[in-house]
Amino acid sequence: MQKPLAITTGEPAGIGPELAIQLAQSNIPAPIVLLADRQLLLERASCVGIDPAIVATWPEYRAEVSAPVSILHIPLVVNSIAGQLDPQNSSYVLALLDRAIAGCMQGEFAAIVTAPLHKGVINDAKLGGYFSGHTEYLAEKTHTPQVVMMLAGQYGTDAKMMRVALATTHLPLKDVASAVTSDALRSTLRILQHDLQQHFGLAQPKIIVAGLNPHAGESGHMGREEMDIIIPVLEQLRAEGMHLIGPLPADTLFNPPILAQGDAVLAMYHDQGLPVLKFATFGAGINITLGLPIIRTSVDHGTALDLAGKGLAEVGSLIAATQLAATLAANT
Numbered sequence: 001m002q003k004p005l006a007i008t009t010g011e012p013a014g015i016g017p018e019l020a021i022q023l024a025q026s027n028i029p030a031p032i033v034l035l036a037d038r039q040l041l042l043e044r045a046s047c048v049g050i051d052p053a054i055v056a057t058w059p060e061y062r063a064e065v066s067a068p069v070s071i072l073h074i075p076l077v078v079n080s081i082a083g084q085l086d087p088q089n090s091s092y093v094l095a096l097l098d099r100a101i102a103g104c105m106q107g108e109f110a111a112i113v114t115a116p117l118h119k120g121v122i123n124d125a126k127l128g129g130y131f132s133g134h135t136e137y138l139a140e141k142t143h144t145p146q147v148v149m150m151l152a153g154q155y156g157t158d159a160k161m162m163r164v165a166l167a168t169t170h171l172p173l174k175d176v177a178s179a180v181t182s183d184a185l186r187s188t189l190r191i192l193q194h195d196l197q198q199h200f201g202l203a204q205p206k207i208i209v210a211g212l213n214p215h216a217g218e219s220g221h222m223g224r225e226e227m228d229i230i231i232p233v234l235e236q237l238r239a240e241g242m243h244l245i246g247p248l249p250a251d252t253l254f255n256p257p258i259l260a261q262g263d264a265v266l267a268m269y270h271d272q273g274l275p276v277l278k279f280a281t282f283g284a285g286i287n288i289t290l291g292l293p294i295i296r297t298s299v300d301h302g303t304a305l306d307l308a309g310k311g312l313a314e315v316g317s318l319i320a321a322t323q324l325a326a327t328l329a330a331n332t
């Protein structure tokens, strides 16, 4: 049998469990295993008016559902109420991830697809060590020195593809400039180019690189990171054959004619690139972690505590992330 995709259902008080149930009813071209507390899934299914008809426990499957689905039961620490965070369940959220990572590394699962978790409540739980997000946690647990966060989605009436990768991920804004070093930028661009070639069939990807400062530093008068770091790195990598455009001012590079010149944008920080991507593609965007030894995709949204347990959350992003994981797994 085809190896299944592991779906971590994320923060139990958020929308992840009910979206996972909806995903299980949709047409996914691969078997899926939902990592969750079984009772939580059944409760949230009834909240949103779905009879999930999933009784199989991984590694069993029931063939009569549209996609072969099973549940890998991991118990909650305490009962979870939709919309109400409880730090006591943070170890449960990490246990879902740890099990999925171990299964992927050992060849049990073909890929991990993550429903959203809540970074704040995991830190509130004080489990030892700062928790930045899935991206950094996956890098640490797979012993990967550097990964790249990229979000992608279709936008506009002609369904153009927008891909936005980040040079830095979950950092306080005050720490961003010092994190944009020559070494980090070089390896980010190499990982981005490699994975665009390997996973997205782009033989010679064109990457548009944003500046860090307003107007890309205005020739050094409005910040020197472009002159001192970004431009030298781009020149070096162009000499190696990479097709790089920029650094361009971030406020104008998302104009459609400029965007059309590249296959992906490298933004210097989270809130430089992602607001544009999410504005354009929200509800169907995908987050993919590049540079990992395993395949990991995710949704473009968070835990949406305001919608949890109400059946109002859109499942499009989780379906898109799962379909991409299935495609990447089939091509690997």
Ligand SMILES: NC(=O)C1=CN([C@@H]2O[C@H](COP(=O)(O)OP(=O)(O)OC[C@H]3O[C@@H](n4cnc5c(N)ncnc54)[C@H](O)[C@@H]3O)[C@@H](O)[C@H]2O)C=CC1
Residues within 6 Å of the ligand: 015, 114, 115, 116, 117, 118, 119, 120, 134, 287, 298, 299, 300, 301, 302, 303, 304, 305, 306, 307, 312, 313, 314, 315
């Ligand atoms: N992959 C992940 O695990 C991610 C986790 N987060 C985490 O989620 C938590 C909450 O973040 P927020 O900034 O409040 O963002 P959020 O995405 O949870 O919510 C922002 C707004 O979008 C709406 N929304 C979100 N998902 C939706 C969906 N599927 N369908 C319809 N409407 C939806 C919410 O109702 C809310 O109005 C934070 O702790 C954040 O770190 C955020 C992004 C990704």
Ligand SMILES: NCC(=O)COP(=O)(O)O
Residues within 6 Å of the ligand: 132, 133, 134, 135, 136, 274, 287, 298, 300
């Ligand atoms: N806004 C995207 C985001 O925060 C993704 O975080 P994660 O996938 O690293 O948990």
